[in-house]
Amino acid sequence: MNGRRRGALTGPVLVLATLVASIISSFGAPLIPTVARDFHASLSTAQWSLTVALLVGAVSSPVLGRLGDGPRRRATLLGGLAVVTVGGVVAALADGLGALVVGRGLQGVGLGLAPLAMATAREELPRARVAPMIALLSVSSAAGLGAGYPVSGWIAQAWGLSGAYWFGAAVSGLALVLVAVVVPSGAGRGGTGRLDLAGTLLLALALVATLVAVAEGTEWGWGSSVVIGLLATGLVLLAAWAVQQLRAANPLVQLRLLRHPSVLSGDACALVLGTAMYMVLSAVTEFVQSPRSGGFGFSASPVVAGLVLVPLSLLMLGSSRALPVLVARLGARTVLALGCLVAALGGGFFAVFHGALWQAFVMTGVLGVGLGTTFAAIPGLIVRAVPAGETGSAMGFYQVVRFTGFSLGSALTATVLAAHVSGGGPTAGGYTEVLWISAGICAVAAAVAWFLPARSARPPRQEAGAEVRGTVAPGPQGMPRQVPGPSRRSRRPGCGGGR
Structure with missing residues (x-):
């Protein structure tokens, strides 16, 4: 080819x-x-x-x-x-x-x-x-x-x-x-790709302990010694991992990048929005499958329940394409905050109006517009703030934060529904409470995006001789733009990306 x-x-x-x-x-x-x-x-x-x-x-x-x-x-x-x-x-x-x-x-x-x-x-x-x-x-x-x-x-x-x-x-x-x-x-290009095995093991153990406790908290009991022990172990291991990463010569994740407002606000929003997203996904798919005989729900099949989420996926992809225009007109921080508020509107809408199946489709569509905008904006904020050689690592940590939010959202939904059970299943009030909580969480994310400004401080210094082609620098209104540099032929092995 x-x-x-x-x-x-x-x-x-x-x-x-x-x-x-x-x-x-x-x-x-x-x-x-x-x-x-x-x-x-x-x-x-x-x-x-x-x-x-x-x-x-x-x-x-x-x-x-x-x-x-x-x-x-x-x-x-x-x-x-x-x-x-x-x-x-x-x-x-x-x-x-x-x-x-x-x-x-x-x-x-x-x-x-x-x-x-x-x-x-x-x-x-x-x-x-x-x-x-x-x-x-x-x-x-x-x-x-x-x-x-x-x-x-x-x-x-x-x-x-x-x-x-x-x-x-x-x-x-x-x-x-x-x-x-x-x-x-990519053979012969810059970067060592050396893996921090100690950091990988510590992070794996910390995440497994914490997420297993979160996933099984409702089943085992949040006050049980096993769950409390797992959570405590996870926090201790996570602290040990953070110390090890700050001291390692080639860390798995450059935690010092979190000092940059763009990276910190992006990861914080990803955690909060991931939690809200999975709360809605879990609640709506169960709600529409609930039998009508219980006074709510639509007795939908699993296939129909899955189709309810199609607007979410389609509009997430579609709204992301409008990001450059929105950022150019409103600025990155405003777009991120507004996207969070639109996602909150989706959850609040279905919490109030849930008497017809079409309302579930509308809700997931509105949620898709909000999440599509925010999840498209966050990586640009992070990538703009980090050296090119740290792109994979920074995005990897962003994914960890987002998946942690997914797990927290799933567990929180199970906990809320378990507290509202009647006749062997969750009540309508339980699902409504989940939706209001998710809307509130999205509002919190909007506040984080607005009050923790995603503005670039001074860009990281580029190492001497580093190639700059393909790196991302601040553009108009905070939008990432590419910095021109030498062609592929002029690249030298061992040069790291920089700014």
């Missing part, structure tokens, strides 16, 4: 790979009742088919991001897609819940591919395409989570549980082939 055609296809292939990996990783949610039935397990036990994917995704994001900052970026991207493909095969052939959880864990690696794709886009695409492509990749990784609900529900209804996982293996295999053909090798 000639260089011009390869360059034109690189962006679409990266989006496809990110979207496919995200869709496959979200296959657990709508299939949980089927998993419980087929493997004779409780719903809480079957929930691990989703939880394990989120756990692995949270750990793999910074690892793949750091590896992607070096010369092995293409090999890491291919390896990640290969693991996702193998995971689909293992899940499809599983004869027990344990094997299924292993397969789902392998598929969860796909959630860590987004920062890797962003780093690749920053390096390989023309200057004018980098900022919008990074925004699109960020939104694709989130939109895929919503798209996975209807896709997996429809396939499972038509072909059974194993059919859904065989489909996942096939499409991830296709993405693997396309990446192998289109994405160029």
Whole structure:
């Protein structure tokens, strides 16, 4: 394939790979009742088919991001897609819940591919395409989570549980082939891609302890010694990891970048919005499936419940394309705050109006506009503030924060609904409370975006001799723009990205 055609296809292939990996990783949610039935397990036990994917995704994001900052970026991207493909095969052939959880864990690696794709886009695409492509990749990784609900529900209804996982293996295999053909090798380019093994282990243990406690808090009891012990262990390990990262010569994540207002506000908003997003996803899919005989709900099938989230995914992708115009007119901080408020409006709308199924579609559409704008804006703010050689690492940490928010949102929804039970199931008041809480959380995110200004301080200094092509510098109204620099031929091995 000639260089011009390869360059034109690189962006679409990266989006496809990110979207496919995200869709496959979200296959657990709508299939949980089927998993419980087929493997004779409780719903809480079957929930691990989703939880394990989120756990692995949270750990793999910074690892793949750091590896992607070096010369092995293409090999890491291919390896990640290969693991996702193998995971689909293992899940499809599983004869027990344990094997299924292993397969789902392998598929969860796909959630860590987004920062890797962003780093690749920053390096390989023309200057004018980098900022919008990074925004699109960020939104694709989130939109895929919503798209996975209807896709997996429809396939499972038509072909059974194993059919859904065989489909996942096939499409991830296709993405693997396309990446192998289109994405160029990074061999000989700057960066070592050296992995901080101690930091990886500490972060993995901290996230596993914390997220397992969050995921099982409702089932085991939030006041139980096991949950409290896991939370305490997670916090201690997280503190130890932070100290180790600040002292390491080649840390997994450059935590000092959090001193930059753009990075701090972006990660803070990602945590809060991720929590709100999963609260709504969990609540609305359960609400529409609730039997009408209970006085609320629409007795919808899992497929219909999944279709309710289609407007979320479509409008997240669509609204992200309007980001450059909005930022040019309003400024990045205003756009981020307004996006959070639009997301709050969506949750508040369905909390008040939930008597007809079409209102659920409207709610997810409004939510998609708000989240599409915010999730597209945040990566640009972060990328603009960090050196080019730290793009994968910074985006990996951003993904960790966002997945932590997803897990917190899922757990918070379960806790609220468990407190409002009547006749063996949650009440309408429980779902309404979840929606109001999610709307309030989005309002908090708007305040964070506004009062913690996402303004660039002095850009990080570029190391002597570093190449600057493809780096992102502050543009008009805080919008990322590319800094011109030497051509690819003038690159020198070992040069790091800078500003």
